Amino acid sequence: MDTARKRNSAREESLEVILHHAEKIFAEFGFKGATMQAIADASALPKANLHYYFPTKMALYREVIERIFTIWLGAADSFDTSASPREALSRYIRKKMEISRAHPCGSKVWANEVIQGAPIIQDYLQTTLNEWTDTRIEVINRWISDGKIDPVDPRHLLYMIWATTQHYADFQHQVVTLNGGKRLDDAQWDAATRNVTEIILKGIGA
Amino acid sequence: MDTARKRNSAREESLEVILHHAEKIFAEFGFKGATMQAIADASALPKANLHYYFPTKMALYREVIERIFTIWLGAADSFDTSASPREALSRYIRKKMEISRAHPCGSKVWANEVIQGAPIIQDYLQTTLNEWTDTRIEVINRWISDGKIDPVDPRHLLYMIWATTQHYADFQHQVVTLNGGKRLDDAQWDAATRNVTEIILKGIGA
DNA sequence: AAATGCTTTGACCATTTGGTCAGGTTAAGG
DNA sequence: CCTTAACCTGACCAAATGGTCAAAGCATTT
Known part of the structure; x- marks a missing residue:
C-alpha cells in the first residue's frame, strides 16, 4: 500500500513539476515560442517523458x-x-x-x-x-x-x-x-x- | 523626375504595406508565432520579397x-x-x-x-x-x-x-x-x- | 537601344521542433 | 523469483520555417 501510494505520488509530483515549469516557459515565450525541449530542460526531464504525461504540446498548454x-x-x-x-x-x-x-x-x-x-x-x-x-x-x-x-x-x-x-x-x-x-x-x-x-x-x- | 519619384514611392508603399501587416501578425501570434510566410500572405507579396526589404525577421520586428x-x-x-x-x-x-x-x-x-x-x-x-x-x-x-x-x-x-x-x-x-x-x-x-x-x-x- | 542597377520571385537548403516508437527499467502482486 | 503493467528514454522522422540565390523583369540614364 505504502509503495502503491509512493508510485502514485511520484506521478503527481512529475505532473506538478512539468505544469509548474510549463507555465513559466509559456509565460516567457508564448505558446508558439515555448518548446517542449525548453520545458523538458526546465523540468530536468527528457522530452519524451513529457509526451508520456501529455500527448501533445496543446494538451499540456490546456492543463496549464x-x-x-x-x-x-x-x-x-x-x-x-x-x-x-x-x-x-x-x-x-x-x-x-x-x-x-x-x-x-x-x-x-x-x-x-x-x-x-x-x-x-x-x-x-x-x-x-x-x-x-x-x-x-x-x-x-x-x-x-x-x-x-x-x-x-x-x-x-x-x-x-x-x-x-x-x-x-x-x-x-x-x-x-x-x-x-x-x-x-x-x-x-x-x-x-x-x-x-x-x-x-x-x-x-x- | 516624375518616374524617379514613382519608383521611390513604390518602395515606400511596399515598406508601409509590409510594416502594417507585420504589426498585425506579430500582435496576433507573437514574435515566434508570426511567420514570414503569414506576413507575406497578408501583404500579398512573395516571401522572398520580404527578405529583400528586411533581411531578417528580427530586423522587420525591430522596425515595427x-x-x-x-x-x-x-x-x-x-x-x-x-x-x-x-x-x-x-x-x-x-x-x-x-x-x-x-x-x-x-x-x-x-x-x-x-x-x-x-x-x-x-x-x-x-x-x-x-x-x-x-x-x-x-x-x-x-x-x-x-x-x-x-x-x-x-x-x-x-x-x-x-x-x-x-x-x-x-x-x-x-x-x-x-x-x-x-x-x-x-x-x-x-x-x-x-x-x-x-x-x-x-x-x-x- | 543599350547599359545599369534596383526590384521581384520560384526553387532550394539547413535547422528547429512536435511527435513517435521500440526497447529497457522499475515497481507491484502472486 | 517471476509475471505483469506502468514508466522512462535515446534515437529517429516528417513538417514547418527562416533564410539564400540565381535568374528574370523593369525602369531610368546615357
Missing part, C-alpha cells in the same frame, strides 16, 4: 490554462456581493494583487491568450466570465441606486480593477525596470495595493 | 517596434507639465485611449514584448521611458506639495493610467466578448474615456 483558471475563480469568489462597496472592492483588489504577486506567470499566460484572441479560453470568456461579470454588474448597479457609490459604468470599473492589478504581473518587467531593476519588496507591494484601492474607492465615491 | 515607439512618444508629449492636474491628466488619458482605439495591434506587440521580458525594448525602458517617467513623477509630486491633488504615489498613478487605457487595446478581445461580441462603438469609447478619467481624477482629489 486550466490551473490558472482555477486560481482566477478563487479571486472571483472573494468579491463578496453582500458586503459594502468599500469592503467588497478592497478585498477583491487585495486578492487580485496577491495573485499578481504570487502567480505572475499564470497571469502572463492568460494575458498572452487574450491578446492573441483567446483561441483556447474563448469558451470561458463567453460563459463563466461573462456570467460572473453580469452578477457583479448587478451588484454594483444596486450600490449606485442605493446611493452608496457614484453612478459609474460598472463594466469600466471592473476593467480598471482587472487592468491595474494584472499590470503588476503582466508588466512586471517594466515595473521592475522603472524601480531601478529591483523587484518590489513587501512594503512596495503594500503601498501599491493601498494606492490602487484608495484611488479607485475614492474615485467612485465609496 | 520602432514605429510603435514613435506613436507612444506622441502620447507622452500630450502630458503637459505646465497645465493643471485635471487638464494634464484628462488630456493624457484621452490621448492614450485614442491610441488604444487607433492602434490596438501596436499596443499588443508592445505588451507581448514587455510580458516576455522586453528582449528588444529593454533599452527604451531603461533610458527614454525611465527619464520620461521621472520628469512626470516630479510634476505630480509638485502638484501634491501644492495641495492640488491628494498625496498618492505618482508611480502607481501612472501605472494605473497605463494599465487601464492599454487594457482596451491589449484585452480588446475580452472587452468585445463581454460586450456581446460587438466592437465598442463611438459612444462606448467615449463613455469608457469619461469613466476612466472621472474615476482617476476624483480618486486623486484633483
Whole structure:
C-alpha cells in the first residue's frame, strides 16, 4: 500500500513539476515560442517523458490554462456581493494583487491568450466570465441606486480593477525596470495595493 | 523626375504595406508565432520579397517596434507639465485611449514584448521611458506639495493610467466578448474615456 | 537601344521542433 | 523469483520555417 501510494505520488509530483515549469516557459515565450525541449530542460526531464504525461504540446498548454483558471475563480469568489462597496472592492483588489504577486506567470499566460484572441479560453470568456461579470454588474448597479457609490459604468470599473492589478504581473518587467531593476519588496507591494484601492474607492465615491 | 519619384514611392508603399501587416501578425501570434510566410500572405507579396526589404525577421520586428515607439512618444508629449492636474491628466488619458482605439495591434506587440521580458525594448525602458517617467513623477509630486491633488504615489498613478487605457487595446478581445461580441462603438469609447478619467481624477482629489 | 542597377520571385537548403516508437527499467502482486 | 503493467528514454522522422540565390523583369540614364 505504502509503495502503491509512493508510485502514485511520484506521478503527481512529475505532473506538478512539468505544469509548474510549463507555465513559466509559456509565460516567457508564448505558446508558439515555448518548446517542449525548453520545458523538458526546465523540468530536468527528457522530452519524451513529457509526451508520456501529455500527448501533445496543446494538451499540456490546456492543463496549464486550466490551473490558472482555477486560481482566477478563487479571486472571483472573494468579491463578496453582500458586503459594502468599500469592503467588497478592497478585498477583491487585495486578492487580485496577491495573485499578481504570487502567480505572475499564470497571469502572463492568460494575458498572452487574450491578446492573441483567446483561441483556447474563448469558451470561458463567453460563459463563466461573462456570467460572473453580469452578477457583479448587478451588484454594483444596486450600490449606485442605493446611493452608496457614484453612478459609474460598472463594466469600466471592473476593467480598471482587472487592468491595474494584472499590470503588476503582466508588466512586471517594466515595473521592475522603472524601480531601478529591483523587484518590489513587501512594503512596495503594500503601498501599491493601498494606492490602487484608495484611488479607485475614492474615485467612485465609496 | 516624375518616374524617379514613382519608383521611390513604390518602395515606400511596399515598406508601409509590409510594416502594417507585420504589426498585425506579430500582435496576433507573437514574435515566434508570426511567420514570414503569414506576413507575406497578408501583404500579398512573395516571401522572398520580404527578405529583400528586411533581411531578417528580427530586423522587420525591430522596425515595427520602432514605429510603435514613435506613436507612444506622441502620447507622452500630450502630458503637459505646465497645465493643471485635471487638464494634464484628462488630456493624457484621452490621448492614450485614442491610441488604444487607433492602434490596438501596436499596443499588443508592445505588451507581448514587455510580458516576455522586453528582449528588444529593454533599452527604451531603461533610458527614454525611465527619464520620461521621472520628469512626470516630479510634476505630480509638485502638484501634491501644492495641495492640488491628494498625496498618492505618482508611480502607481501612472501605472494605473497605463494599465487601464492599454487594457482596451491589449484585452480588446475580452472587452468585445463581454460586450456581446460587438466592437465598442463611438459612444462606448467615449463613455469608457469619461469613466476612466472621472474615476482617476476624483480618486486623486484633483 | 543599350547599359545599369534596383526590384521581384520560384526553387532550394539547413535547422528547429512536435511527435513517435521500440526497447529497457522499475515497481507491484502472486 | 517471476509475471505483469506502468514508466522512462535515446534515437529517429516528417513538417514547418527562416533564410539564400540565381535568374528574370523593369525602369531610368546615357
